[in-house]
Amino acid sequence: MKKGSGLKNDKKVQNILVSGSAVLPQKNSKGIRVARKRKSLPTSPMVKGYPDLSDIPSDNYGNLSEAGSITSNEVDGGIISGKLVRAKYDNTELKKSIDTTIFELIPQRPVQLPDTVLRSVYNVVTQSVNDLTIEVQILTTEVSTLNSEIQELQIVSESLKILADNEKLKANIAAEQARVANVQVGETTIDLSNAIQNSINEAIQRVSLTARNEALLQENTSLREQLFGLAAQAAEGATSGTNNLFTAKVIGGEEDATVDMKGTSSHWDRRPEDDFGVSIEVNNVTTNNTITNIQFSVTGGPAWLKVRGGYPTTIEPESGETYGLKFDNTVIGGMDPKRVSAFIGDKWSSKATSHKSSQFKIEVTFADGSTDSVIFTTHLRKNRKG
Numbered sequence: 001m002k003k004g005s006g007l008k009n010d011k012k013v014q015n016i017l018v019s020g021s022a023v024l025p026q027k028n029s030k031g032i033r034v035a036r037k038r039k040s041l042p043t044s045p046m047v048k049g050y051p052d053l054s055d056i057p058s059d060n061y062g063n064l065s066e067a068g069s070i071t072s073n074e075v076d077g078g079i080i081s082g083k084l085v086r087a088k089y090d091n092t093e094l095k096k097s098i099d100t101t102i103f104e105l106i107p108q109r110p111v112q113l114p115d116t117v118l119r120s121v122y123n124v125v126t127q128s129v130n131d132l133t134i135e136v137q138i139l140t141t142e143v144s145t146l147n148s149e150i151q152e153l154q155i156v157s158e159s160l161k162i163l164a165d166n167e168k169l170k171a172n173i174a175a176e177q178a179r180v181a182n183v184q185v186g187e188t189t190i191d192l193s194n195a196i197q198n199s200i201n202e203a204i205q206r207v208s209l210t211a212r213n214e215a216l217l218q219e220n221t222s223l224r225e226q227l228f229g230l231a232a233q234a235a236e237g238a239t240s241g242t243n244n245l246f247t248a249k250v251i252g253g254e255e256d257a258t259v260d261m262k263g264t265s266s267h268w269d270r271r272p273e274d275d276f277g278v279s280i281e282v283n284n285v286t287t288n289n290t291i292t293n294i295q296f297s298v299t300g301g302p303a304w305l306k307v308r309g310g311y312p313t314t315i316e317p318e319s320g321e322t323y324g325l326k327f328d329n330t331v332i333g334g335m336d337p338k339r340v341s342a343f344i345g346d347k348w349s350s351k352a353t354s355h356k357s358s359q360f361k362i363e364v365t366f367a368d369g370s371t372d373s374v375i376f377t378t379h380l381r382k383n384r385k386g
Helices: 010-023 091-099 119-193 195-235
Strands: 246-252 261-265 275-284 291-299 305-307 319-327 353-355 359-366 371-382
Touching (some): 119 195, 195 246, 246 371, 261 275, 291 305
Parallel strands (some): 261 371
Antiparallel strands (some): 275 319, 353 371, 359 371
8 A cells, every 4th residue: 555545645534533444535335435535625724623624535436346447546545434433422312303392483374353344244244134023023023912812712722622521521421420320220120039039138237237126225324424423513613623533522611702612720730630621522533443653742832732641642432532621730830929938941931821732632543554633723822810
C-alpha cells in the first residue's frame, strides 16, 4: 500500500475524527466500502475550528463488480470502519421531541358563524309569523268551543246509554222474575207433595219442642223470681249494685233527703258502744251464686263510722244479712273533753263541724269471681257540746 494512504493519511484521519463515517464511501450491497483515489484538492478553509467537509465522497460503488475493473493503485487504501463509542441519548427528552405537536404549522379552522338573512326578508317572515299566531289563537278559541260542544254531546250520549241500559236491566229483571216464579211454582208443587211426610216429622218434633218449652218456662220462672226479688228489694227502698247482683238498704238514722245516712254526735256520746243507730241490710238476689266476701270502707273523707264486729262475710243466694254501724272513736274521739287536755289528728275540735265528703262503700265478691258494689253518701254533725 502506498505511503500516505488509508489511516496513514493525516488529513483523512482528521476528517474521520471530526465527521466519523460520514467522510467514508457508502457501503455496497455486500457491506464493503471501496474508496477510489481522488485528485488532490486545495486545503479547505476551517470553519469555526472544523475542516471543510465538502470533499466527503458521495459515490456509491456497490460491489466490486459494479465498481468496474480497478487496480490496487486506484484504491485509496482499505478502511474498515465501525462504531467505537455508542452514543448516549436522554430517552425522556428524545420522546418529548418526537411527541411534540407543532400546532403553528396547522392551518386555523374558519370560525363557524350563525346563519343570517337580510332584514327585508326577516321583516316579511316576522310579519307572516305574527299573522299566523293571531290566526292560531282564533282557531284555538274555535277548537275550545267545539270541544265544549263535543263534551256536551258526549254527556247526552252517556245519558242515553244509561237509559238504554236501565231498560235492558228492567227487561232482564222481568225475565228473571218470570223464571223465578216458574221455579217457585215447581218447588211449591214438590212441597205440597211432601206435606204429608212433613206433618209426620213435625208431630215427632212437636214432642221434643214441648219438652224444651217446659224447660224454658221453668227457666223463665226462675228469672222472673230473680227479677221480682230485685224489684221487690228496690221497691222497699234498697239500692241495687251496679251489676244488679245484690241490694243494700240503710235502716235507721236521721232523715235527710240530701244524703243516704246521717248522724249527730257530741264530745261525750253516751250510746252503748258508740252505736250510730244505723244498720245496713245486704241481700243476695241471685239464685245460684254465693257472696263469698263482703267489705265495707269509707272514701272521700274521714272514716268516722265502721261496721261492728261479729257479722258473717258470706251470704247465700236469695238471702240477706244486716250489719250494724258505729262511730270510729279513733277518728272522731269519744272521751270526755274535761279529762283530756289535747286532741290530735281528725278528732274533735273546739267548734261544731259537719262532714259531708265521706262515702260509705260496700263491695261484694261472688263464688264465680264476679263483683258488685254500692256507695252511700253520709253526713256527720259534730256538736261542740253534748
